[in-house]
Amino acid sequence: MLYPKAIQQGDTIGIVAPASPIEMDTLKTAIPFFQDMGLCVELGKNIDAVHGYLAGTDEQRLADFHDMIANPNVKAIIFARGGYGTARFAADIDYDLIYSHPKIIWGYSDITYLHTAIRQQTGLVTFHGPMPASDIASPEFDLLSASMFKQLFKETALCYSEAVSELEVLQEGRVTGTLVGGNLSLIVSTLGTPFEIDTKEKLLLLEDIDEVPYRVDGMLNQLKLAGKLDQAAGIVIGDFAKSAPKKEPSLTLDQVFNDYFKELEGPVMSGFKIGHCYPHFAVPLGVKATMDTERKELRIMPGVRG
Incomplete structure (x- = not known):
């Protein structure tokens, strides 16, 4: 594992848009959030670019990302929003x-x-957390979600328990593994590419939005047939927002999860407010984590080094 260095007050963060276009007025309402933490903000040169459904051409978006990586004054990179587009330049990243x-x-x-x-x-540890244009600028952005940025300033171990949200145990057990994953549809899109996700002995985090049960079923089936579910040490089911079926009859999302996870050897828990939701519990990816279904806890090691 390669750890990023913790930031401190006075540091500069860079904001770039690697996927879908942003509304500059919306982004500007989020910048004071970082300034109030004592941080300076630098925007990518092409932050306001638009190329169809992308925030500029692949070359523009990649150049902004590379510039922020290479700039010694920029201590952290916060992506403005998601949407679509990052996979288009993944092969060209330095x-x-x-x-x-x-x-x-x-x-x-x-x-x-x-x-x-x-x-x-x-091997770099990265962070799965809320973004300026899509989350921080929202009136629904809450104090818990805001507090998750504190883990960037010092080494902070996290503990997710039912103090945050109700958790449901689908498969019992206790396991420690590297936390990986994120958005289900993007994980599936890595299959068969040079960036195919490695789930062997990992804790696999899954979340998504606007995916109805039959779509989630199809994606989980693809992961199953690719061996990714059986290889995982455990499954952390995050938030699946706006997933109600649009047509009946339909299986429920819980029934779909049960079909794919009931026979796995490792522990499985659902209900984590990780994803397109509020609160949004931000987590480092690539660090060791322990999921214990008896205690209904997910303990995650720090993602930065002081």
Whole structure:
């Protein structure tokens, strides 16, 4: 594992848009959140670019990311939003540059592809957490979600328990493994590519939005047939927002989960507020974590080094 260094007040963070276009007025409402933490904010040169459904061309988006990695004054990179597009330039990323300049990389949703590619190419710990344009600017953004950024300032072990949300045990057990994963549809899209997710002896986090039960069924079936579910040490089921079936009859999402997870050897728990939800419990990916279904806890090691 390669750990990014903790940030401190006075540091500069870089914000870039690697996927879908952003509304600049929306992004600007989120910048004071970081300034109130004592941080300076630098925006990518192409942050307001639009290329169809993308935030600029692949070359523009990748250049902004590379610039922030190479800039010694930028101590952390926060992605503005997800949407679609990060997989388009994954093969062109300079992973040696990232390895030589390890720093905090934070985002989720479409950013799952980058989390997976960067971790497997460099070993760098990255962070699955809420983003400025899609979350921080929202009136629903809450205090718990905001507090999750504190883990970037010092080594902080996290504990998710039912003090955060009600958890349901699908398979009992206790296991320790490296926490990986994120958005289900993006995880599936890595299959058959050079960035295919490695789940062997890992704790696999799954979340998504706007995916009805039959779609989730199809994606879990693909992971199952690819051996990714059986290889995992355990499954952490995050939030599946807006997943109600649009047509009847339909299986429920719980029935789908039961079909795919009831015979796994490792522990499985659902109900984690990780994903497209509030609160959004932000977690480092690539660190050791322990899931204990008897205690209904997920304990996660720190993602930064002081």
